[in-house]
Amino acid sequence: xxxxxxxxxxxxxxxxxxxxxxxxxxxxxxxxxxxxxxxxxxxxxxxxxxxxxxxxxxxxxxxxxxxxxxxxx
Amino acid sequence: xxxxxxxxxxxxxxxxxxxxxxxxxxxxxxxxxxxxxxxxxxxxxxxxxxxxxxxxxxxxxxxxxxxxxxxxxxxxxxxxxxxxxxxxxxxxxxxxxxxxxxxxxxxxxxxxxxxxxxxxxxxxxxxxxxxxxxxxxxxxxxxxxxxxxxxxxxxxxxxxxxxxxxxxxxxxxxxxxxxxxxxxxxxxxxxxxxxxxxxxxxxxxxxxxxxxxxxxxxxxxxxxxxxxxxxxxxxxxxxxxxxxxxxxxxxxxxxx
Numbered sequence: 001x002x003x004x005x006x007x008x009x010x011x012x013x014x015x016x017x018x019x020x021x022x023x024x025x026x027x028x029x030x031x032x033x034x035x036x037x038x039x040x041x042x043x044x045x046x047x048x049x050x051x052x053x054x055x056x057x058x059x060x061x062x063x064x065x066x067x068x069x070x071x072x073x
Numbered sequence: 074x075x076x077x078x079x080x081x082x083x084x085x086x087x088x089x090x091x092x093x094x095x096x097x098x099x100x101x102x103x104x105x106x107x108x109x110x111x112x113x114x115x116x117x118x119x120x121x122x123x124x125x126x127x128x129x130x131x132x133x134x135x136x137x138x139x140x141x142x143x144x145x146x147x148x149x150x151x152x153x154x155x156x157x158x159x160x161x162x163x164x165x166x167x168x169x170x171x172x173x174x175x176x177x178x179x180x181x182x183x184x185x186x187x188x189x190x191x192x193x194x195x196x197x198x199x200x201x202x203x204x205x206x207x208x209x210x211x212x213x214x215x216x217x218x219x220x221x222x223x224x225x226x227x228x229x230x231x232x233x234x235x236x237x238x239x240x241x242x243x244x245x246x247x248x249x250x251x252x253x254x255x256x257x258x259x260x261x262x263x264x265x266x267x268x269x270x271x272x273x274x275x276x277x278x279x280x281x282x283x284x285x286x287x288x289x290x291x292x293x294x295x296x297x298x299x300x301x302x303x304x305x306x307x308x309x310x311x312x313x314x315x316x317x318x319x320x321x322x323x324x325x326x327x328x329x
Contacts, residue, residue, distance in 0.1 A: 013120045013121065013123070014120070032121075032123050034121065037121075038131060038132075038164065039121055039164070040160050040163040040164045042160060045156075047159060047160065047163050065120065065160075066120065066121045067118055067119060067120055067121060067160050067164065068118070068119070068121050068131070068164060069116045069117070069118055069130075069131045069141070069143060069161070069164045069165060070094075070116065070117050070118070070119045070130055070131070071092075071093035071094040071095070071096060071099075071102060071116060071117065071130040072092060072093060072094040072115060072116050072117025072118075072144055072146055072280075073092030073093075073094045073095070073115055073117075073144070073146070073231065073232075073258075073278075073280030073281065
Protein backbone atom coordinates (compact mmCIF):
# COMPACT_ATOMS: atom_id res chain seq x y z
CA UNK A 1 0.00 0.00 0.00
CA UNK A 2 1.31 3.43 -0.89
CA UNK A 3 1.41 5.97 1.91
CA UNK A 4 -0.39 9.29 1.56
CA UNK A 5 2.92 10.98 0.72
CA UNK A 6 3.27 8.78 -2.30
CA UNK A 7 -0.19 9.25 -3.78
CA UNK A 8 -1.28 12.05 -6.13
CA UNK A 9 -4.84 12.94 -6.99
CA UNK A 10 -5.44 13.57 -10.68
CA UNK A 11 -8.47 13.77 -12.96
CA UNK A 12 -8.57 10.99 -15.52
CA UNK A 13 -11.23 10.92 -18.22
CA UNK A 14 -13.49 13.11 -16.17
CA UNK A 15 -13.20 11.15 -12.92
CA UNK A 16 -10.97 11.54 -9.88
CA UNK A 17 -8.10 9.05 -9.80
CA UNK A 18 -4.98 8.38 -7.81
CA UNK A 19 -1.49 7.64 -9.01
CA UNK A 20 1.91 7.27 -7.41
CA UNK A 21 4.32 10.20 -7.26
CA UNK A 22 6.62 10.24 -10.24
CA UNK A 23 4.16 8.29 -12.36
CA UNK A 24 4.85 8.85 -16.04
CA UNK A 25 2.29 8.64 -18.84
CA UNK A 26 3.80 5.29 -19.79
CA UNK A 27 3.32 4.05 -16.21
CA UNK A 28 -0.31 5.15 -16.24
CA UNK A 29 -1.00 3.44 -19.56
CA UNK A 30 0.66 0.25 -18.28
CA UNK A 31 -1.53 0.36 -15.15
CA UNK A 32 -4.63 0.31 -17.36
CA UNK A 33 -3.25 -2.22 -19.85
CA UNK A 34 -3.29 0.44 -22.57
CA UNK A 35 0.37 0.60 -23.53
CA UNK A 36 0.82 0.14 -27.26
CA UNK A 37 -2.87 0.61 -28.03
CA UNK A 38 -3.86 3.25 -30.58
CA UNK A 39 -4.90 6.23 -28.47
CA UNK A 40 -4.16 9.89 -27.81
CA UNK A 41 -3.24 11.41 -24.46
CA UNK A 42 -4.16 15.00 -23.65
CA UNK A 43 -2.56 16.44 -20.50
CA UNK A 44 -3.96 19.69 -19.17
CA UNK A 45 -5.40 20.48 -22.58
CA UNK A 46 -2.21 19.72 -24.51
CA UNK A 47 -1.87 16.70 -26.80
CA UNK A 48 1.17 14.68 -25.71
CA UNK A 49 3.61 13.31 -28.30
CA UNK A 50 4.14 9.56 -27.93
CA UNK A 51 7.92 10.05 -27.74
CA UNK A 52 7.41 11.93 -24.46
CA UNK A 53 5.26 9.34 -22.65
CA UNK A 54 8.32 7.92 -20.82
CA UNK A 55 9.56 11.34 -19.79
CA UNK A 56 6.45 13.27 -18.72
CA UNK A 57 5.82 12.85 -15.00
CA UNK A 58 2.31 13.56 -13.81
CA UNK A 59 1.69 16.13 -11.06
CA UNK A 60 -0.98 16.62 -8.40
CA UNK A 61 -4.15 18.08 -9.93
CA UNK A 62 -3.30 17.15 -13.53
CA UNK A 63 -6.20 16.60 -15.90
CA UNK A 64 -5.72 13.74 -18.34
CA UNK A 65 -7.86 12.63 -21.22
CA UNK A 66 -7.11 9.32 -22.91
CA UNK A 67 -9.12 9.04 -26.11
CA UNK A 68 -9.35 6.87 -29.18
CA UNK A 69 -11.19 6.54 -32.47
CA UNK A 70 -14.42 4.53 -32.29
CA UNK A 71 -17.29 3.74 -34.65
CA UNK A 72 -19.36 6.76 -35.59
CA UNK A 73 -21.40 8.32 -38.39
CA UNK B 74 -19.68 10.42 -68.42
CA UNK B 75 -20.02 11.93 -64.97
CA UNK B 76 -16.84 13.67 -64.02
CA UNK B 77 -14.86 11.78 -61.36
CA UNK B 78 -15.33 12.68 -57.70
CA UNK B 79 -12.37 14.68 -56.44
CA UNK B 80 -12.18 16.01 -52.89
CA UNK B 81 -9.27 18.20 -51.82
CA UNK B 82 -7.37 17.09 -54.89
CA UNK B 83 -7.84 13.39 -54.18
CA UNK B 84 -9.80 11.12 -56.53
CA UNK B 85 -12.44 9.18 -54.61
CA UNK B 86 -13.59 6.06 -56.38
CA UNK B 87 -16.80 5.38 -54.44
CA UNK B 88 -19.63 7.88 -54.07
CA UNK B 89 -20.98 5.96 -51.09
CA UNK B 90 -19.45 7.04 -47.78
CA UNK B 91 -20.12 4.78 -44.83
CA UNK B 92 -20.38 5.51 -41.12
CA UNK B 93 -19.16 2.90 -38.67
CA UNK B 94 -21.39 3.55 -35.66
CA UNK B 95 -24.18 1.44 -34.18
CA UNK B 96 -23.13 -1.89 -35.69
CA UNK B 97 -23.79 -4.93 -33.52
CA UNK B 98 -20.12 -5.88 -33.79
CA UNK B 99 -16.90 -4.81 -35.48
CA UNK B 100 -17.00 -7.96 -37.55
CA UNK B 101 -20.42 -7.08 -38.98
CA UNK B 102 -19.21 -3.52 -39.61
CA UNK B 103 -16.17 -4.80 -41.50
CA UNK B 104 -18.28 -7.09 -43.69
CA UNK B 105 -20.80 -4.33 -44.38
CA UNK B 106 -17.96 -1.96 -45.29
CA UNK B 107 -16.60 -4.51 -47.74
CA UNK B 108 -20.05 -5.06 -49.27
CA UNK B 109 -20.67 -1.33 -49.63
CA UNK B 110 -17.61 -0.70 -51.77
CA UNK B 111 -17.14 2.53 -49.83
CA UNK B 112 -13.75 4.20 -49.68
CA UNK B 113 -14.44 7.02 -47.23
CA UNK B 114 -15.40 5.84 -43.75
CA UNK B 115 -16.37 8.03 -40.82
CA UNK B 116 -15.32 7.40 -37.23
CA UNK B 117 -15.76 9.27 -33.94
CA UNK B 118 -13.47 10.19 -31.05
CA UNK B 119 -14.32 9.17 -27.49
CA UNK B 120 -12.75 8.57 -24.09
CA UNK B 121 -11.24 5.15 -23.55
CA UNK B 122 -13.37 3.17 -21.10
CA UNK B 123 -11.18 1.51 -18.52
CA UNK B 124 -13.59 -0.95 -17.00
CA UNK B 125 -15.28 -1.93 -20.22
CA UNK B 126 -12.82 -2.89 -22.96
CA UNK B 127 -14.77 -2.43 -26.14
CA UNK B 128 -14.69 -4.04 -29.52
CA UNK B 129 -12.04 -2.06 -31.37
CA UNK B 130 -13.79 -0.91 -34.52
CA UNK B 131 -10.73 0.87 -35.87
CA UNK B 132 -8.66 -2.30 -35.82
CA UNK B 133 -11.12 -3.71 -38.37
CA UNK B 134 -10.60 -0.86 -40.83
CA UNK B 135 -7.58 -1.34 -43.09
CA UNK B 136 -6.26 2.19 -43.49
CA UNK B 137 -4.41 1.24 -46.66
CA UNK B 138 -7.77 0.52 -48.26
CA UNK B 139 -10.08 3.00 -46.56
CA UNK B 140 -9.83 6.73 -46.01
CA UNK B 141 -10.71 7.60 -42.41
CA UNK B 142 -12.89 10.65 -41.91
CA UNK B 143 -13.07 11.37 -38.18
CA UNK B 144 -16.08 13.39 -37.07
CA UNK B 145 -16.36 15.94 -34.27
CA UNK B 146 -19.61 14.40 -33.01
CA UNK B 147 -20.32 15.41 -29.43
CA UNK B 148 -19.14 18.97 -30.03
CA UNK B 149 -21.69 21.53 -28.93
CA UNK B 150 -19.77 24.59 -30.05
CA UNK B 151 -16.78 25.64 -32.13
CA UNK B 152 -14.34 25.36 -29.23
CA UNK B 153 -15.29 21.75 -28.53
CA UNK B 154 -15.20 20.94 -32.23
CA UNK B 155 -11.68 22.35 -32.60
CA UNK B 156 -10.48 20.39 -29.57
CA UNK B 157 -11.99 17.13 -30.84
CA UNK B 158 -10.59 17.80 -34.32
CA UNK B 159 -7.04 18.12 -33.01
CA UNK B 160 -7.36 14.94 -30.95
CA UNK B 161 -8.82 13.13 -33.96
CA UNK B 162 -5.96 14.32 -36.15
CA UNK B 163 -3.47 12.98 -33.62
CA UNK B 164 -5.36 9.68 -33.48
CA UNK B 165 -5.87 9.17 -37.22
CA UNK B 166 -2.53 10.53 -38.33
CA UNK B 167 -4.04 12.78 -40.91
CA UNK B 168 -6.05 15.93 -41.47
CA UNK B 169 -9.37 15.06 -43.10
CA UNK B 170 -12.31 15.95 -40.86
CA UNK B 171 -16.08 15.78 -40.81
CA UNK B 172 -17.03 18.90 -38.87
CA UNK B 173 -20.15 18.22 -36.85
CA UNK B 174 -21.42 20.70 -34.25
CA UNK B 175 -24.74 19.64 -32.75
CA UNK B 176 -25.69 21.36 -29.49
CA UNK B 177 -29.23 19.96 -29.26
CA UNK B 178 -29.51 16.22 -28.68
CA UNK B 179 -33.12 15.63 -29.75
CA UNK B 180 -32.80 16.50 -33.44
CA UNK B 181 -28.98 16.70 -33.62
CA UNK B 182 -29.26 19.57 -36.07
CA UNK B 183 -25.97 21.28 -36.84
CA UNK B 184 -25.35 24.77 -35.45
CA UNK B 185 -24.59 26.98 -38.47
CA UNK B 186 -22.85 29.76 -36.55
CA UNK B 187 -20.53 27.46 -34.58
CA UNK B 188 -19.89 25.33 -37.68
CA UNK B 189 -18.72 28.32 -39.72
CA UNK B 190 -16.62 29.59 -36.79
CA UNK B 191 -14.97 26.18 -36.33
CA UNK B 192 -14.44 25.69 -40.07
CA UNK B 193 -12.52 28.97 -40.35
CA UNK B 194 -10.27 28.05 -37.41
CA UNK B 195 -9.68 24.49 -38.59
CA UNK B 196 -8.90 25.46 -42.20
CA UNK B 197 -6.25 27.88 -40.89
CA UNK B 198 -4.85 24.99 -38.84
CA UNK B 199 -4.42 22.91 -41.99
CA UNK B 200 -7.45 20.61 -41.78
CA UNK B 201 -9.36 19.38 -44.82
CA UNK B 202 -12.86 20.24 -43.61
CA UNK B 203 -16.07 18.55 -44.73
CA UNK B 204 -18.83 20.32 -42.75
CA UNK B 205 -22.13 18.70 -41.85
CA UNK B 206 -24.84 21.37 -42.29
CA UNK B 207 -28.52 21.91 -42.62
CA UNK B 208 -29.47 22.34 -46.25
CA UNK B 209 -28.89 26.09 -46.17
CA UNK B 210 -27.58 27.38 -49.50
CA UNK B 211 -26.25 30.62 -48.01
CA UNK B 212 -24.32 28.77 -45.30
CA UNK B 213 -23.03 26.30 -47.89
CA UNK B 214 -21.67 29.18 -49.95
CA UNK B 215 -20.01 30.80 -46.92
CA UNK B 216 -18.32 27.51 -46.00
CA UNK B 217 -17.03 27.01 -49.53
CA UNK B 218 -15.69 30.57 -49.58
CA UNK B 219 -13.95 29.81 -46.28
CA UNK B 220 -12.17 26.91 -47.98
CA UNK B 221 -14.14 23.78 -47.10
CA UNK B 222 -13.34 20.81 -49.32
CA UNK B 223 -16.99 19.74 -49.68
CA UNK B 224 -20.34 20.50 -48.07
CA UNK B 225 -22.56 17.88 -46.48
CA UNK B 226 -26.19 18.99 -46.25
CA UNK B 227 -28.64 16.80 -44.37
CA UNK B 228 -31.60 15.02 -45.91
CA UNK B 229 -33.36 14.75 -42.53
CA UNK B 230 -32.20 14.27 -38.91
CA UNK B 231 -29.36 11.86 -38.21
CA UNK B 232 -30.54 8.28 -37.82
CA UNK B 233 -34.18 9.15 -38.59
CA UNK B 234 -34.40 7.27 -41.89
CA UNK B 235 -36.90 9.86 -43.12
CA UNK B 236 -35.13 10.32 -46.43
CA UNK B 237 -34.67 13.62 -48.20
CA UNK B 238 -36.95 16.30 -46.75
CA UNK B 239 -34.72 19.13 -47.97
CA UNK B 240 -34.76 18.45 -51.72
CA UNK B 241 -35.40 21.99 -52.95
CA UNK B 242 -32.67 23.45 -50.75
CA UNK B 243 -30.22 20.71 -51.74
CA UNK B 244 -30.97 21.44 -55.40
CA UNK B 245 -30.02 25.09 -54.85
CA UNK B 246 -26.84 24.12 -52.99
CA UNK B 247 -25.84 21.83 -55.85
CA UNK B 248 -26.60 24.49 -58.45
CA UNK B 249 -24.35 27.01 -56.68
CA UNK B 250 -21.64 24.63 -55.45
CA UNK B 251 -17.96 24.91 -56.36
CA UNK B 252 -17.03 21.86 -54.27
CA UNK B 253 -18.57 18.37 -54.07
CA UNK B 254 -21.93 18.06 -52.30
CA UNK B 255 -22.42 15.00 -50.10
CA UNK B 256 -25.95 14.35 -48.84
CA UNK B 257 -25.45 13.19 -45.28
CA UNK B 258 -27.99 12.14 -42.61
CA UNK B 259 -31.46 10.74 -42.58
CA UNK B 260 -31.11 8.46 -45.60
CA UNK B 261 -32.75 5.09 -44.97
CA UNK B 262 -33.60 3.32 -48.21
CA UNK B 263 -31.96 2.70 -51.56
CA UNK B 264 -34.56 5.01 -53.16
CA UNK B 265 -33.32 7.86 -50.91
CA UNK B 266 -29.82 7.43 -52.26
CA UNK B 267 -31.15 7.41 -55.83
CA UNK B 268 -33.05 10.62 -55.13
CA UNK B 269 -29.87 12.27 -53.85
CA UNK B 270 -27.99 11.46 -57.05
CA UNK B 271 -30.92 12.43 -59.22
CA UNK B 272 -30.90 15.83 -57.50
CA UNK B 273 -27.29 16.10 -58.60
CA UNK B 274 -25.43 15.15 -55.41
CA UNK B 275 -21.83 14.03 -55.80
CA UNK B 276 -21.93 11.48 -52.98
CA UNK B 277 -23.99 10.26 -50.04
CA UNK B 278 -23.09 9.33 -46.48
CA UNK B 279 -25.09 6.66 -44.67
CA UNK B 280 -24.67 4.96 -41.32
CA UNK B 281 -27.86 3.96 -39.47
CA UNK B 282 -29.49 2.85 -42.72
CA UNK B 283 -26.92 0.05 -42.90
CA UNK B 284 -26.15 -0.58 -39.21
CA UNK B 285 -29.81 -0.77 -38.17
CA UNK B 286 -30.96 -2.94 -41.07
CA UNK B 287 -31.82 -6.52 -40.15
CA UNK B 288 -29.08 -7.64 -42.52
CA UNK B 289 -26.52 -4.83 -42.61
CA UNK B 290 -24.24 -6.64 -45.04
CA UNK B 291 -27.04 -7.14 -47.54
CA UNK B 292 -28.22 -3.55 -47.08
CA UNK B 293 -24.71 -2.26 -47.68
CA UNK B 294 -24.64 -4.28 -50.89
CA UNK B 295 -28.01 -2.94 -51.99
CA UNK B 296 -26.81 0.62 -51.37
CA UNK B 297 -23.80 -0.08 -53.57
CA UNK B 298 -26.23 -1.19 -56.29
CA UNK B 299 -28.43 1.87 -55.72
CA UNK B 300 -25.44 4.16 -56.29
CA UNK B 301 -24.46 2.24 -59.44
CA UNK B 302 -28.04 2.29 -60.76
CA UNK B 303 -28.35 6.02 -60.09
CA UNK B 304 -25.10 6.88 -61.84
CA UNK B 305 -25.78 4.57 -64.80
CA UNK B 306 -29.28 6.05 -65.17
CA UNK B 307 -27.93 9.60 -65.14
CA UNK B 308 -25.28 8.71 -67.70
CA UNK B 309 -27.95 7.18 -69.93
CA UNK B 310 -29.52 10.63 -70.34
CA UNK B 311 -32.94 10.39 -68.68
CA UNK B 312 -36.10 11.58 -70.42
CA UNK B 313 -37.44 15.03 -69.54
CA UNK B 314 -40.41 15.53 -67.32
CA UNK B 315 -43.55 16.91 -69.03
CA UNK B 316 -46.72 18.46 -67.71
CA UNK B 317 -49.15 16.55 -69.88
CA UNK B 318 -49.28 13.04 -71.27
CA UNK B 319 -47.22 11.91 -74.22
CA UNK B 320 -48.69 8.69 -75.62
CA UNK B 321 -46.50 5.60 -75.59
CA UNK B 322 -48.59 3.67 -78.16
CA UNK B 323 -49.32 4.83 -81.78
CA UNK B 324 -51.91 7.57 -82.33
CA UNK B 325 -53.15 6.06 -85.60
CA UNK B 326 -54.84 2.81 -86.58
CA UNK B 327 -57.36 2.94 -83.77
CA UNK B 328 -60.27 0.47 -84.12
CA UNK B 329 -62.88 3.15 -84.50
